Amino acid sequence: MAAGDKTDQDELDLFRKDLGSFVRAYDFLSQIVNFADPDLEKRSIYYKHLLPVLRANDAPVALDLSGVVLAKYALKDKGQAQLQLSDNDAVLKPALDVGSGQTKDPALATWEEIIQQANLPFEGEELDAVAHFVEGVRRELVKNQTLQTQARNNSRTHFGSSPHFENAVNDAVQNSMESHYNLSLQALGEKTKMRALLATLSGLIYEELQEQAS
Structure with a gap:
């Protein structure tokens, strides 16, 4: 595969992954927030049906x-961590980076x-x-x-x-x-x-x- 073709393939793979990220994020958030946006809902449905059509080219690079x-x-032991599940000050970080990947x-x-x-x-x-x-x-x-x-x-x-x-x-x-x-x-x-x-x-x-x- 030529270098230009590899770059184009990477961009297509990134587009497919961004679609998947959008669909998963919207499916989750729409259960919590009523966006009241029919166009956004239509877009999510369309993307959900488009994803299976976009085939991933996962052929490994020949090395x-x-x-x-x-x-x-x-193997390095990095110790144990204690999860704080009862802290009243704990804040759930929002999903801010959906669709921001780069090839x-x-x-x-x-x-x-x-x-x-x-x-x-x-x-x-x-x-x-x-x-x-x-x-x-x-x-x-x-x-x-x-x-x-x-x-x-x-x-x-x-x-x-x-x-x-x-x-x-x-x-x-x-x-x-x-x-x-x-x-x-x-x-x-x-x-x-x-x-x-x-x-x-x-x-x-x-x-x-x-x-x-x-």
């Missing part, structure tokens, strides 16, 4: 994660899926820390002029297997030592983790550089 292995995951940038959406689906095999770090580390490496790679030239002149496979790409990743990881010492040390010291990092970044960097060149 090549063959070189990434989920080694472990971490996601396709590159950012792909990046989120990679982070969520593949927790890189780094030890002793939370997923958020890994995401910040990999994002910092990514930002440095897309500014690399040699990689920009190679992305324009090579296929995805040749780009990912190029020694220039591996060297650029090594340099970017070394430059992250100050802010992400443990993660950088693990990536530089263990071939398995460096291969996982290379596999995760190669396709994403290639697509991003291709878009910059077009």
Whole structure:
């Protein structure tokens, strides 16, 4: 799917979700408040019958994660919370954001899926820390002029297997030592983790550089 088609599809999906949000909000609020607005009621009925016709395209984005292995995951106890159900001062917050959603940038959406689906095999770090580390490496790679030239002149496979790409990743990881010492040390010291990092970044960097060149 081309980038323009993906953006159009995201806008259509957002429109469908906004219709659903409106119908649910109106069905709930109309039981409490008499809006005395026949046009609003007609619109709600029309939207309710339109929704089943709008088919959602939920086909997953094809991601090549063959070189990434989920080694472990971490669970963090954030404690318990006490719900105050008898407080006389408690106020129910109104629904203010119905229909205010925005489409996601396709590159950012792909990046989120990679982070969520593949927790890189780094030890002793939370997923958020890994995401910040990999994002910092990514930002440095897309500014690399040699990689920009190679992305324009090579296929995805040749780009990912190029020694220039591996060297650029090594340099970017070394430059992250100050802010992400443990993660950088693990990536530089263990071939398995460096291969996982290379596999995760190669396709994403290639697509991003291709878009910059077009």
